[in-house]
Amino acid sequence: MGSEQNMEYTKSGMLMRFLKGSKRFFAGSILASILVAAMDMIAPQIIRIVVDGCLGEDLSQLPSLAQRTLAAVGGADYLREHLYLAAVGILLAAGISAVFQYLNTYLNTKGAESMVKTARDWLFHHIEHLPYEWHMQNQTGDIIQRCTSDVNMVRDFVAEQLIQVVRIAILIGFSIVFMVSMSVRLSVIVFLSVPLIIAYSWFFYYKIGHLFQQCDENEGVLSTITQENLTGVRVVRAFGREQYEKERFRKQNEVYTNAWMKLCGLLSGYWATGDLIMGVQLLLIVVLGSVYCVRGTLTAGELIAFISYNRRLIWPVRRLGRMISEMSKAGVSMDRLRYILNSPLESRTENGVCPPLNGDIVFDHVTFGYEKEKPVLKDLDFTIRGGSIVGIMGPTGSGKSTVQYLLNRLYEPDQGSISIGGVPIREMSLPWLRSQIGFVMQEPYLFSRTIRENITMAGEVSEERLHRAVRVASLEETLDRFSEGYDTMVGERGVTLSGGQKQRTAIARMLVQETPVMIFDDSLSAVDAETDEKIRRALKEYAGQATMILISHRISTLMDADRIIVLEDGRITAEGTHEELLKKSELYRSIYEIQSPEANL
Numbered sequence: 001m002g003s004e005q006n007m008e009y010t011k012s013g014m015l016m017r018f019l020k021g022s023k024r025f026f027a028g029s030i031l032a033s034i035l036v037a038a039m040d041m042i043a044p045q046i047i048r049i050v051v052d053g054c055l056g057e058d059l060s061q062l063p064s065l066a067q068r069t070l071a072a073v074g075g076a077d078y079l080r081e082h083l084y085l086a087a088v089g090i091l092l093a094a095g096i097s098a099v100f101q102y103l104n105t106y107l108n109t110k111g112a113e114s115m116v117k118t119a120r121d122w123l124f125h126h127i128e129h130l131p132y133e134w135h136m137q138n139q140t141g142d143i144i145q146r147c148t149s150d151v152n153m154v155r156d157f158v159a160e161q162l163i164q165v166v167r168i169a170i171l172i173g174f175s176i177v178f179m180v181s182m183s184v185r186l187s188v189i190v191f192l193s194v195p196l197i198i199a200y201s202w203f204f205y206y207k208i209g210h211l212f213q214q215c216d217e218n219e220g221v222l223s224t225i226t227q228e229n230l231t232g233v234r235v236v237r238a239f240g241r242e243q244y245e246k247e248r249f250r251k252q253n254e255v256y257t258n259a260w261m262k263l264c265g266l267l268s269g270y271w272a273t274g275d276l277i278m279g280v281q282l283l284l285i286v287v288l289g290s291v292y293c294v295r296g297t298l299t300a301g302e303l304i305a306f307i308s309y310n311r312r313l314i315w316p317v318r319r320l321g322r323m324i325s326e327m328s329k330a331g332v333s334m335d336r337l338r339y340i341l342n343s344p345l346e347s348r349t350e351n352g353v354c355p356p357l358n359g360d361i362v363f364d365h366v367t368f369g370y371e372k373e374k375p376v377l378k379d380l381d382f383t384i385r386g387g388s389i390v391g392i393m394g395p396t397g398s399g400k401s402t403v404q405y406l407l408n409r410l411y412e413p414d415q416g417s418i419s420i421g422g423v424p425i426r427e428m429s430l431p432w433l434r435s436q437i438g439f440v441m442q443e444p445y446l447f448s449r450t451i452r453e454n455i456t457m458a459g460e461v462s463e464e465r466l467h468r469a470v471r472v473a474s475l476e477e478t479l480d481r482f483s484e485g486y487d488t489m490v491g492e493r494g495v496t497l498s499g500g501q502k503q504r505t506a507i508a509r510m511l512v513q514e515t516p517v518m519i520f521d522d523s524l525s526a527v528d529a530e531t532d533e534k535i536r537r538a539l540k541e542y543a544g545q546a547t548m549i550l551i552s553h554r555i556s557t558l559m560d561a562d563r564i565i566v567l568e569d570g571r572i573t574a575e576g577t578h579e580e581l582l583k584k585s586e587l588y589r590s591i592y593e594i595q596s597p598e599a600n601l
């Protein structure tokens with residue numbers, strides 16, 4: 001995909017990229033709709049020739065084309081005796097029109113779906129490569145809405161509004177040519193009423209646009225309540241909030257229904273008034289047309305054909321105003337999509353170096369804050385020897401997880417630099433760096449796939465490697481208890497597994513990659529102390545030459561580490577072995593005393 005480079009797209013630039021591969025379908029659709037409009041012009045002309053040819057006395061009054069057509073079918077007398085020919089002509093025109101109509105709809109739908117596919121692929125690809133920071137700053141629901149509703153809005157704009165506007169403009173053009181050729185004076189009524197109808201419907205939809213938006217917003221709130229209740233069903237049940245949630249839903253449902261009722265009331269008024277305008281317009285055409293017929297300036301066939309053209313015109317024209325007023329909505333949606341597509345991609349330094357990562361990890365005076373002027377890590381300066389086990393301990397919010405994010409280059413330091421084996425990580429290829437640093441998150445995320453697929457999501461591995469990782473993560477017994485074993489499906493967001501089982505699955509997922517650097521971010525918090533110790537013992541053997549970073553609140557998890565770093569408010573306040581820290585760090589000692597059963601005796 002071309003979005004590897006950061007580009008600033010204008011609305012039209014973005015639209016052109018969406019339309020890549022689907023322009024030819026839309027061009028075909030427009031061509032087919034021109035032919036539909038042309039075919040639709042034929043039937044009224046046949047009726048006009050039949051009426052005037054069969055009933056008219058002075059055939060010389062007919063236009064030359066009509067006279068020639070009449071002569072071609074064998075003259076007025078022949079036509080009178082073979083009226084079915086007119087029916088065949090009308091049927092033929094309707095049949096050809098139906099074929100073009102089919103082609104029009106088919107090509108339009110094909111173009112629309114192909115465009116939506118291109119847009120979705122591009123958006124997904126772009127989102128996948130946006131920086132982690134971007135994802136933290138933007139709400140998931142909002143991004144999903146942009147990728148679904150806003151994409152659909154742009155699709156409707158192109159496939160329905162733009163194409164329909166072109167189609168209606170062609171229809172108006174054709175009709176006017178035929179109408180003017182029959183009666184200029186009656187055409188004046190159409191000339192005056194068409195802009196009036198377009199303006200009326202445009203003005204109406206422009207004015208009530210905010211009500212449509214209100215309905216959309218209310219629907220969004222209703223969906224959020226439903227979604228929250230479905231995902232948070234356990235919390236709702238546990239806290240006995242069913243009644244409260246039902247009442248909340250009922251109220252929002254009422255607000256939403258009332259908003260629609262109000263809108264429907266206004267729409268009914270709009271359609272009724274529109275019908276009235278149409279009725280008056282038709283009345284004028286019929287009355288004036290009849291007068292002209294009586295005066296002999298218009299034939300009966302022409303009047304019938306004129307009314308027929310007018311009828312064909314009216315509905316599309318009524319829709320035109322609405323389409324024009326709704327085009328502005330597509331502009332808003334395009335801006336919302338441009339926000340995503342113009343967001344700069346993560347710098348992946350694909351051509352960066354790919355050194356072995358088993359060397360020393362050095363944080364060289366690193367300062368970093370998620371927000372400007374609010375540093376979370378302050379002048380962090382430490383070295384983790386390659387192949388050693390290092391623990392990071394500190395109160396909640398002291399910046400422990402942030403250390404791991406920086407090492408993974410999810411964020412870049414504001415000051416200072418980080419290197420592994422003497423190579424600054426910002427010079428390394430990002431995919432390489434991430435493939436070499438395994439980490440288990442504080443709240444592991446599992447996909448709704450089988451346990452095997454979750455563990456091997458980084459790539460296929462041998463059965464032996466898989467079993468080894470599962471054994472070290474103490475997951476073997478758990479899997480034995482599941483009838484489907486490795487092929488057990490993990491429910492939505494892993495709800496069918498306990499907290500500890502999820503953590504151990506995530507540990508196995510990391511271990512299976514056999515990376516030279518492994519980070520455990522509070523990843524044993526949900527397992528009991530006994531399993532915690534069992535896993536740590538197995539890990540020590542398994543890790544071999546790998547560098548291991550254990551982030552934890554639990555001193556028992558860290559006490560066997562070669563070195564422990566104590567972090568307080570983004571600064572290192574002490575470092576050393578467990579024994580050394582018991583002597584020199586007040587914080588460490590006090591936490592140890594709270595957590596240690598012997599110390600509490």
Ligand SMILES: Nc1ncnc2c1ncn2[C@@H]1O[C@H](COP(=O)(O)OP(=O)(O)OP(=O)(O)O)[C@@H](O)[C@H]1O
Nearest residue numbers: 136370371376394395396397398399400401402403
């Ligand atoms: N994405 C973010 N945007 C803004 N601030 C953040 C973000 N992530 C973390 N913080 C803040 O940065 C500080 C350090 O967070 P961090 O997660 O590194 O702490 P921690 O020591 O790992 O905490 P815990 O032990 O509770 O996991 C906290 O004050 C937190 O509120």
